[in-house]
Amino acid sequence: MPKVTYIEHDGTETTLEAASGDSVMETAIAGGVDGIVAECGGSMMCATCHCYVDDAWIERTGTRSEGEDDMLESAVCEVKPTSRLSCQIAMTPELDGLVVHLPEEQV
Amino acid sequence: MRDMELIEGHRAITPPEGMPVWDVDPFDTAVLSDPDAYYAGLRHRGPVVYIPRWSVLALGQYETTKAVFSDHENFVSSRGVGLNDFRVGDPWRPPSIILEVDPPDHTRTRRVMSRALSPKVVKTMAGMFAEAAEQLVDELVARGRIEAVEDLAERFPITVFPRVVGMRDVDQRILVDYGACVFNSMGPDNALRRAATARAKEIAPWIMAACARERLTEDGIGAMIYADADAGEIGQDEAPLLVRSLLSAGVDTTVTGIGNALYCFAANPGEWDRLRAEPKLVRPAIEEVLRYTSPVHTFGRTAGRDCEIAGYPVEEGTKILCVLGAANLDPDKWGDPDTFRIDRRPMGHMGFGAGIHGCVGQNIARGEMEAVLTALARKVARIEFDGDAPWRPNNAIHALDKLPLKLIPA
Ligand code: HEM
Ligand code: FES
Numbered sequence: 032m033p034k035v036t037y038i039e040h041d042g043t044e045t046t047l048e049a050a051s052g053d054s055v056m057e058t059a060i061a062g063g064v065d066g067i068v069a070e071c072g073g074s075m076m077c078a079t080c081h082c083y084v085d086d087a088w089i090e091r092t093g094t095r096s097e098g099e100d101d102m103l104e105s106a107v108c109e110v111k112p113t114s115r116l117s118c119q120i121a122m123t124p125e126l127d128g129l130v131v132h133l134p135e136e137q138v
Numbered sequence: 139m140r141d142m143e144l145i146e147g148h149r150a151i152t153p154p155e156g157m158p159v160w161d162v163d164p165f166d167t168a169v170l171s172d173p174d175a176y177y178a179g180l181r182h183r184g185p186v187v188y189i190p191r192w193s194v195l196a197l198g199q200y201e202t203t204k205a206v207f208s209d210h211e212n213f214v215s216s217r218g219v220g221l222n223d224f225r226v227g228d229p230w231r232p233p234s235i236i237l238e239v240d241p242p243d244h245t246r247t248r249r250v251m252s253r254a255l256s257p258k259v260v261k262t263m264a265g266m267f268a269e270a271a272e273q274l275v276d277e278l279v280a281r282g283r284i285e286a287v288e289d290l291a292e293r294f295p296i297t298v299f300p301r302v303v304g305m306r307d308v309d310q311r312i313l314v315d316y317g318a319c320v321f322n323s324m325g326p327d328n329a330l331r332r333a334a335t336a337r338a339k340e341i342a343p344w345i346m347a348a349c350a351r352e353r354l355t356e357d358g359i360g361a362m363i364y365a366d367a368d369a370g371e372i373g374q375d376e377a378p379l380l381v382r383s384l385l386s387a388g389v390d391t392t393v394t395g396i397g398n399a400l401y402c403f404a405a406n407p408g409e410w411d412r413l414r415a416e417p418k419l420v421r422p423a424i425e426e427v428l429r430y431t432s433p434v435h436t437f438g439r440t441a442g443r444d445c446e447i448a449g450y451p452v453e454e455g456t457k458i459l460c461v462l463g464a465a466n467l468d469p470d471k472w473g474d475p476d477t478f479r480i481d482r483r484p485m486g487h488m489g490f491g492a493g494i495h496g497c498v499g500q501n502i503a504r505g506e507m508e509a510v511l512t513a514l515a516r517k518v519a520r521i522e523f524d525g526d527a528p529w530r531p532n533n534a535i536h537a538l539d540k541l542p543l544k545l546i547p548a
Contacts, residue, residue, distance in 0.1 A: 060485050070421070070504075072486050074496025078257055098249050105257040 033127035037082075039066040040135040049122035055131060056080040056118035066133030073118035078105040079137040080117040085130035089113055092120055092129070108134035145193045146326045147222035148440070149455040153188035153195075157450050163191045164436065164459065165325045170531035173435065177464035185448035192221060192326050194438075194457040195447065198464030200471035202448050204486070206439060207460040208493025213439035215495060216240045220324030220534075221457055223440055230323050230335060231342065235379045237387070237495065240442075244494065250372055251380060251498045254362040260501040263302055267509035270297050275513040279547050283524055286541040291397035294510055295389055302502065303384050304358015307348045312341045317390025318532060324437065325533025349381040359384065388499050391433055392506050394537040398431035399424070399507060401538060404521045406478045413480055414515045414548075423480035424507045428489030430478050432463035435536040437491070462488040463536060520546040 032048040035058055039045075047062040049055075059067040059080075071077035075098060084092050095103075096119045103110050117131065143150040153159055160183055162176060163169065169176045180187055180198030187196050197203040206213050216239050218224045224233060233239070236247045253259075274294055278284050296310045315337055322334035347353065354360035360381045367377040403410040413419055441456040452458075465488045467475040472484065490497035497503065514521070522544040530539035 069485065070425075071490070071496065071500060072492070074490065074492065074494075074500070076252060076255075076257075076496060076498065076500050097245055098252060101249065101253050102256065 033122045033124055033129070035122060035126070035129045035131065037064045037066065037131055037133055039064070039133045051122070053122055054118050055082065055120040055122060055129070056116075058122060059117065064133075066137070067117060068137040069118060070138075071118075075099065075102050075116060075118060078102050078107075078116065081106040081108060081110075081134050081137060082115055082117045082131040083111055083113045083134070084115055084120075085132060086113065088126070088129050088131075091125060095119070106134070107136050107138060142226075144226060146457075147227040148193070148457045149223065149226065150193040151188075151195075151453060151456050153190075154450045154452070157186060157188050157195075158183040159188045159190060160196075161190060164189065164196065164461070165192075165328055165330070165533050167330070167531040170330075170435075170533070170536075171529045173463055173536070174467070177461065177467055180461060180464050181468055186450055189459075192457075194221065194459055195452065196459040196461055197447070198461045198468070200465040200468040200488075203460050203462065203465035204488060204492050206447060206458060207437070207462075207488070207491060208496075210240060210244075210494050212442060212445040213458060214240050214442035215244075215439065217440035217442070218324075219437045219439065221326050221438065223455065223457065225440075225455075230338070232379070234383050234386070235376055236383050236498070241494070247372060247376065247380060248494070248498065250363060250366045251383070253366075254359045255498055255501055257501050259359070259362075260505050263298075263502075264505060264509070266301065267298055267505055268512070270294065271509035271513035275510070275517055279517050279545050281545075283542070283544050286400050286543045287393075287397050287538050290510070291393045291400065291538075291541070294396060295392045295506060298506060298509075299389055299392070299502075302359055303381065303388075304355035304360045305348055306353050306355065307344075309344070312344055313385065313389045314393055316341055316345050317386055317388075317393075318535065320386040321390065321434075321534035322532055328533070330531060330533055345382060345385055346378065349378040349385065351377070354381070384499070387497075388502065390535060390537070391499070392503050394433035394535055395424075395428065395503055395507050396510055397538045397541055398433060398536070399427040399511060400521060400543065401527060401541060402427050402430060402478050404523050404527075404541075404543060407520060407522075409478060409480050410515075410521060413511070414519075417512060417515055419480050420508050420511050420515070421504065422483045423511065424504055425484050425487060425489070426478060426480050426482050427507070429466045429472075429482070429484040429487035430475075432466045432489055432536055434489070434491070434534060435463035436461050436534055462491070514545075517548055518545045519548040520544075522546065
């Protein structure tokens, strides 16, 4: 199963194994990562699952999905070129080892 | 259209070999008023059950319900999310251009709506919600004994939602009834639906008139939608239909959410104490209310092509009831689903649906519920039942008919 590492704002690192097809958000919630809230459960309506994809991975995670830019405007922390909604990144074998950084706040 | 047998305006199907068959009427008023045994029966029989009464499939186990409800490629919304198949008969009103469409049409209208209803926009309303809640709760606490459906659950959204949309016309009865009509019309041709159709005839003209550009203020969500029409993102003729969607989907639902929340806290005083002690639990408490009571209990899909559910073949044109209320109480998913726990954090509950059609108004719904519960938690020590609280049967909505309460001041 592909692994993903979350680096929270205070530096806490958590590495989790993702069930196939689960999103980076779902994996974080299942593993109890505090830095992701995901109030809408992945309907792309809340922007509380904001993450910054590590520079080394930005090519492989691909581009933002339809409507994701709009919803990112509601994120409470700064939106950078590496910003994604973690509910929109599905874990695949190619993403094994993915690293994402979490913002200071989600709500 | 080819020759086929129709039932409730959709193709009658032959159930696949081996699929459990259950002779039940999910839209019987007794079931709608007290659905728990039906939910359990559905989950118990299997992941997918054939219901001969309306010649439909029904899903109640969490995993299958969620999978089918969010699989918009196989299970389409454009043929109606009720029992009628829009492909074989005329819908009772021009279909919704967001709820009752598929991509790519859906993508376009959804984008306009999700921008207008985004967390950023809703945050600007929080102050107005809080102030309105404060005022209303003060008045009701002074009264002490209330009928919470009309006095609170209906009155709050009717106070704030028209302001959110920017409506110049407000009529509590019409606005609440219109939602109920839309939802009742998703069921079979039963007494509820017939009454809804009759009532809808009377009030639909009022609703459509209220959606017109000149009936809207310039600072509301309605105006944002018209601005997107001016920018060419949607057609000029589409803007009033999206405003109509706000009125069909945004009033009766939140009325139900607020009423159901009060019911949960009256029935679970320990959880009320907990919320008062820890006001930050209000957001997870809202999710738990939605999971526990499923204000939208059932919505349908239509198989857009021959496909499968849980290993059974499903033929194109099959209507499938996704019983969100049953999925939200599935012990395999939730462990102890019948316990109301405000700190459960029921991630993935189906109260707002799932997938691309997941409720686009959820930020407003949460904002309204949060304002009401926060004001009450500050001012009310106990919420007590003051008489019977019967449920009001509706083909898609699980709402209280009456909720007599005593509010004991803090
Ligand atoms: C507690 C309150 C609410 C509940 C329980 C609720 C529930 C739902 C559910 C279950 C769906 C999914 C329908 C489907 O997939 O077929 C939905 C969709 C929708 N809701 Fe809500 N809703 C609520 C409040 C609101 C509000 C306040 C608005 C408007 C401001 C709204 C507007 C909509 C619209 C337009 C859709 C269609 C979205 C689409 O098809 O993309 N809802 N809602
Ligand atoms: S979980 Fe809500 S936008 Fe990602």
